[in-house]
Amino acid sequence: MSEELEPGIDHLAARLIGGEHSGGPVENTVDLGRIERAVYEILLAIGENPDRDGLQKTPARVARAYAEMFAGLRIDAAQVLTTTFEADHDEFVLVRDIEVYSSCEHHLLPFHGVAHVGYIPGAHGRITGLSKLARLVEVYARRPQVQERLTSQIADTLAEVLDPRGVIVVVDCEHLCMSMRGIRKPGSRTVTSAVRGHFERSAAARNEAMSLILRR
Numbered sequence: 001m002s003e004e005l006e007p008g009i010d011h012l013a014a015r016l017i018g019g020e021h022s023g024g025p026v027e028n029t030v031d032l033g034r035i036e037r038a039v040y041e042i043l044l045a046i047g048e049n050p051d052r053d054g055l056q057k058t059p060a061r062v063a064r065a066y067a068e069m070f071a072g073l074r075i076d077a078a079q080v081l082t083t084t085f086e087a088d089h090d091e092f093v094l095v096r097d098i099e100v101y102s103s104c105e106h107h108l109l110p111f112h113g114v115a116h117v118g119y120i121p122g123a124h125g126r127i128t129g130l131s132k133l134a135r136l137v138e139v140y141a142r143r144p145q146v147q148e149r150l151t152s153q154i155a156d157t158l159a160e161v162l163d164p165r166g167v168i169v170v171v172d173c174e175h176l177c178m179s180m181r182g183i184r185k186p187g188s189r190t191v192t193s194a195v196r197g198h199f200e201r202s203a204a205a206r207n208e209a210m211s212l213i214l215r216r
């Protein structure tokens, strides 16, 4: 079993989130060996034989998958937004339907769906690259999460770093912990929203943004 994170994994995580260029260096490492030992124990505990042919590499595979799924824990989200541009544009900017794969922190099962991220640039007219909004979603999604916190973390980081007039974030996901186990309601969606600045104060601005978010 490997004890240290393979160099390739950190690079993979870095590329996924933005890497040295926009996500900052990945400073800490995941203890792959520890995950492997734990997964080996889980396989024993469910009554499987972890040493049978098909399962021999499973603990190592799961460890690498976890390193990727939780790579966001080791990345400073604010670093993702360091590329900003001056622009005359002071109207609403929205990136819709950003695919989200996250893990619920209660069951470590996936929840997946879409995020819609919009903001109105601030008085200084600074905007960020559109892809950076999706990278911001990635950084927070690749952590053990609850959907409410994911939504507000995206909104708060945008509000802090860009100092925009307003921010609106809507996340719409299906939680596999509600679909494949427990209450077993496949297809149910959870929708969470977070508004900051102008969108908190103005119902008209909120409604206009929501109509663009919901437009099909």
Ligand SMILES: Nc1nc2c(ncn2[C@@H]2O[C@H](COP(=O)(O)OP(=O)(O)OP(=O)(O)O)[C@@H](O)[C@H]2O)c(=O)[nH]1
Pocket: 104, 105, 106, 145, 146, 147, 148, 175, 177, 178, 181, 182, 183
């Ligand atoms: N608010 C919120 N709840 C979540 C999220 N993801 C999972 N949950 C819920 O977390 C709760 C955990 O409840 P518990 O009673 O401690 O755990 P449980 O016995 O496995 O619950 P059931 O899922 O109802 O079987 C469940 O109601 C989940 O649906 C999330 O992102 N936000």
Ligand SMILES: [Zn+2]
Pocket: 104, 105, 106, 107, 108, 109, 175, 177, 178
């Ligand atoms: Zn869950």
